[in-house]
Amino acid sequence: MKKFETNILIVAASEQDANLYYATHFIAPDAFVFIQIGGKKHLLMSDLELDRARAQASVDDVHSTSKLAAEYRKKYDQRPSYTDLICEFLKKHRVRSLRVPANFPIEFLDPLRKHGFKIDFKPDPFFEERTVKSREEIAAVTRSLRFTEQAVAQAIEVIRKSVIKKGKLYDRGEKLTSERIKKIINVSLMENGCVAEHSIVACGIQGVDPHNQGSGPLYANQSIIMDIFPRHSESRYYADLTRTVVRGKASPKLKKMFAAVLEGHKIAYRGIRHGADGSQIHRAIQKRFEELGFSTGVIGGRVQGFFHGTGHGLGLDIHEPPRISLGKDILKAGQIVTVEPGLYYEDAGGIRIEDDVVVTKTGCVNLTRLPKVLEL
Amino acid sequence: MKKFETNILIVAASEQDANLYYATHFIAPDAFVFIQIGGKKHLLMSDLELDRARAQASVDDVHSTSKLAAEYRKKYDQRPSYTDLICEFLKKHRVRSLRVPANFPIEFLDPLRKHGFKIDFKPDPFFEERTVKSREEIAAVTRSLRFTEQAVAQAIEVIRKSVIKKGKLYDRGEKLTSERIKKIINVSLMENGCVAEHSIVACGIQGVDPHNQGSGPLYANQSIIMDIFPRHSESRYYADLTRTVVRGKASPKLKKMFAAVLEGHKIAYRGIRHGADGSQIHRAIQKRFEELGFSTGVIGGRVQGFFHGTGHGLGLDIHEPPRISLGKDILKAGQIVTVEPGLYYEDAGGIRIEDDVVVTKTGCVNLTRLPKVLEL
Numbered sequence: 151m152k153k154f155e156t157n158i159l160i161v162a163a164s165e166q167d168a169n170l171y172y173a174t175h176f177i178a179p180d181a182f183v184f185i186q187i188g189g190k191k192h193l194l195m196s197d198l199e200l201d202r203a204r205a206q207a208s209v210d211d212v213h214s215t216s217k218l219a220a221e222y223r224k225k226y227d228q229r230p231s232y233t234d235l236i237c238e239f240l241k242k243h244r245v246r247s248l249r250v251p252a253n254f255p256i257e258f259l260d261p262l263r264k265h266g267f268k269i270d271f272k273p274d275p276f277f278e279e280r281t282v283k284s285r286e287e288i289a290a291v292t293r294s295l296r297f298t299e300q301a302v303a304q305a306i307e308v309i310r311k312s313v314i315k316k317g318k319l320y321d322r323g324e325k326l327t328s329e330r331i332k333k334i335i336n337v338s339l340m341e342n343g344c345v346a347e348h349s350i351v352a353c354g355i356q357g358v359d360p361h362n363q364g365s366g367p368l369y370a371n372q373s374i375i376m377d378i379f380p381r382h383s384e385s386r387y388y389a390d391l392t393r394t395v396v397r398g399k400a401s402p403k404l405k406k407m408f409a410a411v412l413e414g415h416k417i418a419y420r421g422i423r424h425g426a427d428g429s430q431i432h433r434a435i436q437k438r439f440e441e442l443g444f445s446t447g448v449i450g451g452r453v454q455g456f457f458h459g460t461g462h463g464l465g466l467d468i469h470e471p472p473r474i475s476l477g478k479d480i481l482k483a484g485q486i487v488t489v490e491p492g493l494y495y496e497d498a499g500g501i502r503i504e505d506d507v508v509v510t511k512t513g514c515v516n517l518t519r520l521p522k523v524l525e526l
Numbered sequence: 527m528k529k530f531e532t533n534i535l536i537v538a539a540s541e542q543d544a545n546l547y548y549a550t551h552f553i554a555p556d557a558f559v560f561i562q563i564g565g566k567k568h569l570l571m572s573d574l575e576l577d578r579a580r581a582q583a584s585v586d587d588v589h590s591t592s593k594l595a596a597e598y599r600k601k602y603d604q605r606p607s608y609t610d611l612i613c614e615f616l617k618k619h620r621v622r623s624l625r626v627p628a629n630f631p632i633e634f635l636d637p638l639r640k641h642g643f644k645i646d647f648k649p650d651p652f653f654e655e656r657t658v659k660s661r662e663e664i665a666a667v668t669r670s671l672r673f674t675e676q677a678v679a680q681a682i683e684v685i686r687k688s689v690i691k692k693g694k695l696y697d698r699g700e701k702l703t704s705e706r707i708k709k710i711i712n713v714s715l716m717e718n719g720c721v722a723e724h725s726i727v728a729c730g731i732q733g734v735d736p737h738n739q740g741s742g743p744l745y746a747n748q749s750i751i752m753d754i755f756p757r758h759s760e761s762r763y764y765a766d767l768t769r770t771v772v773r774g775k776a777s778p779k780l781k782k783m784f785a786a787v788l789e790g791h792k793i794a795y796r797g798i799r800h801g802a803d804g805s806q807i808h809r810a811i812q813k814r815f816e817e818l819g820f821s822t823g824v825i826g827g828r829v830q831g832f833f834h835g836t837g838h839g840l841g842l843d844i845h846e847p848p849r850i851s852l853g854k855d856i857l858k859a860g861q862i863v864t865v866e867p868g869l870y871y872e873d874a875g876g877i878r879i880e881d882d883v884v885v886t887k888t889g890c891v892n893l894t895r896l897p898k899v900l901e902l
Contacts, residue, residue: 165723165724166542177724178737179724179737179844179845180845197829197833198736198737198833198834199737200829201735201828201829202735202737202738250632252631252632252633253629253631253632253633254631254632255628255629255630255631255632256626256628256629256630256631256632256635256645256647257628257629257647257649259632259635260647269632271632271633271636273633333716333717333719336716337713337716337717340709340712340713340716341709341713343709345721345723347541347721347759348541348553348555348759359577359578360574361554361555361574361575361578362578383723383724452577453573453576453577457573457574458574468555469555469556
């Protein structure tokens, strides 16, 4: 089985496929072919990307698909499909069996199998080592995080300085909206080379649905959840940060929820270490929330309480293994995970606080610096 | 075969999968299940997205995966995998065969086939109707394009007003770089709700590689290619625009290349109409370039000339069917395609000009308004 394990095939656009980018350190918008045979890395590249791939990709060999196609035409007297080129290359290198990632597409899988190749997939993480970050990778996430903190700090200052009129927030005479705050955050990030999409700025009842991105006016005395997760355009690494604030006075229930979520953070920081099981950390936080009177389940036809995971791996993808949630998942030193417990009730609003931490042998190091303050 | 054709399965994150977004009009960062049975659309959704999906998705039914899981546990006395839930749902609806898109992943394909389901894929375009745009879709692309033109116009003004010192461009005393121009463009786009990634601002020899994003100082009397292709965050529709400028004087060869590329545009506009074959338009431009003395091929070990396609479909993906390139592809009224001939020579630089046009019954309508001017 050794040989089978070392032959790898990926066909994807590295811009959308973190495994392929990790294997090649080459960003391209269109699909290309990565083949690893006995530890040697090959790319099959169109003329359009050939020069750039040879200059930038961390692989052993970059082959021109147009040259391979010309050889094929000479040999078989017919025009090859993309799959034909892959088959021919594999045959030439006496490869019969391949391992592919979980997202390997049927359009190449079925034709390759018809040609007799034995193909099996490895569930995520495809490259185990991708979950454990190098010093450079930790620095890249930290850099994205600093820009995110800077952007969120700007937004918090605008909310803090806003004027309250009839329960709504105003900034220099204009109604302050989710859209306005998102723009402040996203433009600040773009100025630092980070691309934020689907940034969440959700006020009051909107924040009770954790994936509602938020829209319309921001209100005084209600929770405003800001969940921002940009990728740095150059490094390709993400950060993920959430803060919840209230302009004015938070209700007693919101304050208790905020304190409970901060307790959740402490439980996570105590529990996270090399060898710890993420599900135990998650369950400890669930249990503590129940003890504090914050139960989870369907209330009035709607799921309320703490109904998402405590955290997830972070890196070239915004959501990577490991998970700190209901399923068993053993943490490893060097992994970067989010810690983001939250509580959501229709009669109070939503609270979510999220930091990014590195798992170490004996605990964890919090990469996040932005303070956690509820009332502004 | 009718029945087979109407049963559709997609498992993907709609944020990354345009077919799934097209089918559901629901954006989610994590994978979910879309099943179409006899024209009726179903979603299987986690609790986290359930409320939002019910409010926003254009489907007939949204099913809770946690409810389905509870039913499964009751029936079989064991915890179901994600695949088990899909299988159980399909069995309940007496579905045995399914059509999936070309990118359907092996991690669901192999287990479903093991359960006896007959699964075949349809090559792109999966939804034929996706290539033909509605009035609303054309308006969405046009809106993204207007913001792109505004951003590129800003960049052109900065380049026009720049000061030339020892062959380099300066803006208010600072060296003007690719990075600076990209930031001006990307921030302007972000202010209008558009996300631009991998924007190209490539000067001189850098522009000879069409996918080189460009870096470092901008030079006078050299071609500066700006290729910008943002997506609007809300509508999800892309625009794609390229302009090439020279601050100062263009060389005679660059001027001739620019004129040839503009001739290429005219050939495209004359040829594009409902029923036209894209490959004939592409070949006509190739031929004209040859006649004008601009040949394509390997020169000094490097591919030079016109070595990419003339255009591609544009919509929810930046690259969609149809193609205007070497392969036969019949255009249809309502499709939006780019027209982007280019010429690249090491001894002169690169010229690429790109507009977005709508195919009509009798010709095409150019959506693009930004003028094409070489020398600034």
